[in-house]
Amino acid sequence: MSRRLAGYAAEIERYLQGALIMQREDLDEDKLAAGARREVGAFQSLKGDEGTAAGASHRRSTLSGGPRAAAPVHSAKPASAPIMVYTATLAGFQPEEEEDWKRRGGGGRGERGGRGAGRQAGAGRPARAAYQARAVAARAGYAAGAQPAVFKVMPNPPSTKEAASRLLNYIGRREDEKGEKHDIEIFDEDGQVLATGAARKAFLETFCETFEPPLENTNFIEVGFELAGDVTEPDLSEALNRAFGSKPFVYARDSRIVEVYAHTDERAGPLAKVLAGGRENSRSKALDKIEARLCETMAASGVAATAEVTAAVGHERKAKYFLQKFIRAHRQVRHANGEPVRGMKNPAKAAASVYEQWRPQLSGRERRNAYHLLFSARAGTDSNAVMAAARAVLEERAPGYKFVLAHHKDTKHVHIHAMVQARSADGERLKFYKPDLVAWRETFAEKARENGIAMVATRRMDHAMTRPFTKEHAGAYSRAKRDPRYQVSAKTIERVEAKRQRRIDQQALVVNGDAIATAWQKTVTAMRAVGVVGQALTAAESIGNTIRQLQRHRAVEGPARPAAQRGADQLAQMSFLSHLGMRELNALIGDLDMAQTPLEMRRQMARVNQAFDNMRETLPPAQQAPFEQYREEVNDKMHDRLARLQFERQQQRRGGGSGGEPIPERERRGRDLPARDDPRQPETPRAGAGQTKAKHDADKQKTREAEELNRKTQRSNENDYER
Incomplete structure (x- = not known):
């Protein structure tokens, strides 16, 4: 069944081969939806003619410059059908919460505190609507045949000049068919080719000027x-x-x-x-x-x-x-x-x-002085277009940082390697936390679409795929296959083979199957609303239905397994996840991402814990222990999120930030719940020596009240699936 799901994208892409002229413009967050709406007319023409001889003739005449129904555009860059599906779905999607909010007045008087409170409560709705729209459009584009964007931060950080030199040699030297290494083209941030050793040495000197000592x-x-x-x-x-x-x-x-x-x-x-x-x-x-x-x-x-x-x-x-x-x-x-x-x-x-x-x-x-990045695309993708997309991503996401780019042609997939400074000449530090990785991947997909590549930024949980394996896993697996004397754990073998064979993650399927299927159902609804028909809509429906069927099948057969098997133990421990109250609880946990102030976060924490209390009263005694453990893990993350919001609010009041980063960008990053070991956990600033005793006592009282509230609300666990 998983192989059939894996083959959907290729079949749909072959079926939907064809192109229309797409208006080329700079697509930022605000222009993306507007540009997508301008594409709906052209997409409706494509959809209406799909599967008919007349439609095929119409498309041929369109591409050859003959008469066409759509309005004329001014760019020579064609847009494939998956891109058209993505842009049309992005333009037509509107979340149910947003529709209800608009029917109620769209930010009039709030439930509490009058008109001002209503504006504050609705401040995060546009951002959340944009996030949901991009997620739904990405799933629609994936169902229509678009490839998922692959962006990685490699684990070998060049922290010294010697390490940067070795990485530059790795990026700029490849082996030929005879096994001999030779220089390949590498481009700097100005688009200049560093063809000679002297040019590369000179670049390295300027590149390492921002390096900091350990x-x-x-x-x-x-x-x-x-x-x-x-x-x-x-x-x-x-x-x-x-x-x-x-x-x-x-x-x-x-x-x-x-x-x-x-x-x-x-x-x-x-x-x-x-x-x-x-x-x-x-x-x-x-x-x-x-x-x-x-x-x-x-x-x-x-x-x-x-x-x-x-x-x-x-x-x-x-x-x-x-x-x-x-x-x-x-x-x-x-x-x-x-x-x-x-x-x-x-x-x-x-x-x-x-x-x-x-x-x-x-x-x-050692300080992180530079990053080794990887942009990847499927085999057969235009490497020049991928290179242009990677350069555009670095220019937008890392302005003012020196970098080099190179295309490694010795792999089946298109691999673009980059080395970029971790600190610019102005002292700004480049950081890659989880929200940053998501943003970079979305930007990569956006720039790829601008260059004619059908690419979307999906998430692993969109299709319940297994976790990716690391470079160490791949090396150990390959060595074990070459040398029988080399021992490797069964977990490593299973992880590598599961990812290469595109197997479905069974545990994620049992725990989040309903949420995944619901997300795909919302995608189907949005696609129908903008008029998508044919194989793209069928594929989206099939993926959602198959996920739901597999989830129910695993949930039914799981308890019958022998107790010694890990899957049965996990299923027995997680049986409370099939409770009807989990849907409401998951929705509340998803709303945590939109809290932008400590007060909003505390209110959301109280709602989540109230839902936990209501659900606990209806669970059988056998499920109480795993439920309490899950609750503790869930609440553990929310406390970290609250601490970060408190830190950011203090920084905002002081008028400063980390590295001069704008306050709205820091708040956007903070909407994703951090991992427990996230290095961004802030330390509470020490009170100034000039405070009076009365103010000091008041601060201590506030601290005690906050700690008591935190203990009551516990902490929260990041849900692995987007909501």
Whole structure:
């Protein structure tokens, strides 16, 4: 069944081969819908003539310059049928929520707070409508034969000049049929060909001007140990060195109590937050993991002890200050080798001396100074058009950044590689978080369509495909096939083969099958509304129906599997997902993306948790435990989203931003729920020293109220499917 779904695109593309003249213009967010509406007339003409001899004759006369019904246009760039389906669906789609909103007055008096509150409540509706329209149009274009856009950020970051040089050689050198490497054409941001070694060297010099040195790791923790028995000083020193490895540290002992101040690779900022807010109020297990690891390592050295992390600091100035406090608080402090610290009568001087001894041992963290990007298209696609689209994407999404482009012709697919600066000459940093990747992929599809390539920005969940495999997975899989002695896990083999064979993700099908089928049904409705008929509409209907049938089939047969099988266990744990209340809950979770202020986010969190409470009352006891775990995971993400919104609001009030980025763009990025380990998690800014005591007490009260509200609302889980 999955192979039939995989063959839809090729069959539809062959059936709908044909072209009409399309007006060429700059298509940005605002002009896209307007341009699409101008295409509806031409598309209706194409649709009306589809499948008839008269229609074929009409299309031939249109392409040959003969008379035609559509209005004349002024560009020589043809638009394929999938592009016409995409633009027509984009122009004609209107979400049900938007229609109801307009019938009620379209932003008049709100439910609460009068007219101003109504405007605020509807502020995010146009953005959400545009997002839904693009998603529906992309599915329609995919059903009509358009290829999905493929954009990747490769995992090998050139953080130094040497790494950038190696990457430039990789991009600009390929092997010929004889296996000999030779230079290929690479183009810089000005469109100039870097043909000679001297030209490439000169480009690299200017390219690396914005590179930044590595960051010094200044994370430190203070740990208290309670020894279970008598331990000699040499044995204690050996156990501590084994526990902290090569990290520098000092320690002080008072009978069976040992205090240690040590360098660590852990991020001290989140640890300090947990300690400040109380470990009982945090869901983080980072401290528990550190303590368990230290106790286990010391036990392996023959020293039984319990460990407790009591402090964490992540700034050099604070690290020196806490080291000074540590020396002042103990009568005798020893180095890692057991020798006493000298000059303890002057703690400040002693701390400075110890820190300078440690500095050469403090490991650094490499900055991301450049990115290696990949733009890909199906085999047979015009490589010049893909190159032009990739260049247009970089010019729009990364203006002011130096980059190079090259086409690698030694693969079946069309691969355009790029190396781009991570920081421009003005100091602006280029970042690729999840919302940015989505935006880059949409821009790539848009520029490809402008260059005559039928391409849309779909998501993996649109057709329930399996997860992509990494470069490491592919390398291990290929080596295992060449060399029987090389062992590779069954999970790696399954992941690579499932993706190459375009298998459907069974777990995603069981969990999100209804949502996927509903999305395709909305796509079919939008296509009918603009007059799409024929194989494109049939394919969209078939995909939705097949997804729903497969989902029901898997949901029925899952419990009958042996208990030892993982699929049956997952299905048993997720059985509550088939509850009728999940539809309402999923809709509320989808609305979280539109919250743009902390207040809106808290209200949405309250609605989500109210839906959780209503659903919990109707579940059988056997499903309560997995349901509560799901609720905890779901709410976990929403707390991170709230924290980011609070951070962005504080930045907006201060009139600043990260790297000079406009406030609306930051808010747009923040609408996607972040992963729990997202590096953008903000740290709460420290209050200024000049605050009065009254204001300080008021801030503490607000913090306590916010924490209490956060604990009540829990946290939220990002739904993998778009809504």
